[in-house]
Structures are given as structure tokens and as C-alpha cells.
Amino acid sequence: MIIGLMADKGGVCKTTAAHNMGAELALLEPPVLLVDADKQADLTELCGVQSEPNIGMDAILRQVPTPSARGYIRSVAPGIDLIGTHPQMKRADRELAQRTRREYVLEEAFRDLTSDYRHIVIDVGHSEMVQLNVMTIIDVLVVPTTPAKLDADHLINMLEEADLMRQDLRLPSLRSPRRVAISVTRRSPNAGIEADGLGLIRNQFGAVLAPDIVPFSPRVIEASALHMTLREYRDRYGNRRDHTLTQAVDAYAALARHVLQIAPAMVGVA
């Protein structure tokens, strides 16, 4: 199955979710391919790969006439491969606008890869053209947010935008049958501050909410500095009494299981 992580806002823990949910999926149903489709290249770095020009998506999107993602894959952990990117992807993005069949570049590039992986997880940036390309190929859309009111307000925009893109592509909405999951990550150590935003999200989007909320944990920042997933970090350095760290690991595992329930793995995989 192909899962896209997309958000209208930046800094909503999208890349952290792609990395950790991807790793949890790889524990359940390997192999998993992570794809960094955000020119910030944070997922690439988070996986411990140095972002360099022509490393992955920045080059794939510029290939003519036939784009292919093969040749840009590297193994980053057992059961986990990565296609990285580099900030020069913004140039590829500009060029996409001039291209014929510009919405289907990713579909073509990934066509011969889908049988090699049980799941493909794409961290999508804010480029409209790249978002449209991702919308053509995904089975499930994961929308990360924080409970901050300003972030939660953007959820409506993101879901409407997603519907419009699917309409333009003449594809069925991802909302019915339900192929959308909203994943909430707390960005404040003080839960009280975010209670209102969380209430609003539960009211409006309860039906598509992921089962667990990822708690705030300073360990997330330490793990990312060490290029580790939260589970790896917890297993190596974690203190058994650090409940928020364990809750965060469990929340990403629950998100992975939730996504698997929404849509099954791709067929025809060894």
C-alpha cells in the first residue's frame, strides 16, 4: 500500500511520523520503502543519509522522457529502504509545471517498484505539483497535526484540498471509503494548553482520528539527532520509567496498525 503524509502546515511532526510509522510498518509487514518528497530533505537526514544533489526525488522528478525511481534506492535499516532528496528538488518542482502529463511523473517512476515493497511511505512537502503527483498514487492519506488551534484549523483546508486534487485527477475521494487518518502529536509539555484544540479535533474529525495521540517528549529530538527511530532510541537508551517515550513508541505502532486496517498490503509481493 502507498501511504502519503501531507499537511497544510509545517512543523506538525510530519517527518517524525513518516520515519517512525514507516519503521513500525517495517516491523509488521516488511519491506518498506520510505520516500522523501519534501525539498527540506529532513527524512533523508533523519535516516542518517547525507542529502546531496541527485540523490533521489530531486533527480527522479527531472527525468525525461521516462522517470524511474530504480537506481535511487538505498537500504537504511533492516527491512527499510529510502529514496532521499536534496533541496535542489525545488528546481525539479518548477520544471514539473512545464511538463506534459505532469501529474503522473511519480506514478510512472514508481510503477515497477510497487511489487518490491509491501508498503511505500511518502513524506510530502508543500509543493502543489508534488502533492498532486502523490495524490495520484496513494491508497491512504495520513495528515499529521498538533492540537494547537492554529494547526487544527488547517485540517479542514488540507482535507478539502485533498478532495479537490482527487476530483481533478478523476479519482475517488479518500474520505469515503475512509482512507484518511489524522495523527495528532503534542508539541507542548503542558497538556492543558492544548486541551481546546484537541477537543475541536475530536469533535470535527473523531471518525478519522488515529487511535493514539503522540505525547510531547524531549527524547524525540534526541532520537532524531542520533538518526534513530523512537523505538531504537528507547531500546538503547530509554529509561523504563520514561512513560512518555514509551507512549510515543506505542502511538506510532498504533498508527501503523491503524493504517494497515484502513487498507491492506500490496498484493503480489514476495
Ligand SMILES: Nc1ncnc2c1ncn2[C@@H]1O[C@H](COP(=O)(O)OP(=O)(O)O)[C@@H](O)[C@H]1O
Ligand atoms: N512528540 C514530540 N515531542 C517533542 N518534539 C517533537 C515530537 N515530534 C516531533 N518533534 C520535533 O518537532 C520538530 C518538527 O517535527 P518534524 O517532524 O520535523 O515536523 P514537519 O516535518 O511537520 O516539519 C522536530 O524538531 C521534531 O524533532
Ligand SMILES: [Mg+2]
Ligand atoms: Mg518535515
